[in-house]
Amino acid sequence: PVNPIPVDLPPLASFTMTNPVAVGDNALFDASASRDIDGSIAKYEWDLNADGVFEVRSASIPKASRIYSFPGTVAVKLRVTDNRGRTTPACKTLTVHAKPVALLTPDRAVPTAGDLVTYRATGSFDPDLGSFIREYLWDLDGNGSFERSTGTGQFVSMTFPTAGPKKIALRVIDRDYAFTDQVLIIRVNKRPTAVVSATPNPAVVNQPV
Numbered sequence: 001p002v003n004p005i006p007v008d009l010p011p012l013a014s015f016t017m018t019n020p021v022a023v024g025d026n027a028l029f030d031a032s033a034s035r036d037i038d039g040s041i042a043k044y045e046w047d048l049n050a051d052g053v054f055e056v057r058s059a060s061i062p063k064a065s066r067i068y069s070f071p072g073t074v075a076v077k078l079r080v081t082d083n084r085g086r087t088t089p090a091c092k093t094l095t096v097h098a099k100p101v102a103l104l105t106p107d108r109a110v111p112t113a114g115d116l117v118t119y120r121a122t123g124s125f126d127p128d129l130g131s132f133i134r135e136y137l138w139d140l141d142g143n144g145s146f147e148r149s150t151g152t153g154q155f156v157s158m159t160f161p162t163a164g165p166k167k168i169a170l171r172v173i174d175r176d177y178a179f180t181d182q183v184l185i186i187r188v189n190k191r192p193t194a195v196v197s198a199t200p201n202p203a204v205v206n207q208p209v
Contacts, residue, residue, distance in 0.1 A: 013090035022178035102182035142167035163190035
């Protein structure tokens with residue numbers, strides 16, 4: 001009898017990633033779908049900045065992450081090695097896009113309690129070519145929750161019932177669902193109290209008052 005020659009199959013390299021990702025956000029990479037039919041994966045290696053160097057290595061963790069500082073496209077590479085030393089690469093293109101710019105201005109710098117004030121998001125934009133602002137959200141009570149949406153509308157009007165320092169915020173969301181917040185601290189003026197008196201009171205005709 002002739003003993004069969006053992007066949008060493010190469011591993012299968014596969015990964016998913018956050019795509020697209022905004023500048024400053026954490027991009028996640030997951031190679032959990034990689035496998036070796038006739039063995040096991042012994043090493044995961046990542047080249048996350050397209051410089052040809054696999055700078056992230058792990059024998060057991062199939063995941064990696066990176067924050068990108070500039071928009072553009074990046075060729076992300078994965079290389080898996082099985083328990084017999086055979087390797088397989090995989091490559092995908094990651095799109096890194098800029099976050100939108102949020103601009104928030106009031107029509108009155110110091111409003112008075114009870115007055116109607118309009119706040120404007122005009123001038124907000126997305127620097128990515130061909131992109132746009134898909135939604136404007138507002139936090140009008142300063143609690144950190146953006147409870148009001150004006151869709152693509154760039155204006156909101158409100159009144160402050162009491163005087164003192166107030167906080168509102170604007171959130172703009174771009175085509176790729178990246179967002180930027182802009183906070184505005186407002187000093188609300190207290191209305192003056194009007195007091196008038198007359199002396200003498202009552203008065204008679206032709207008497208100075």
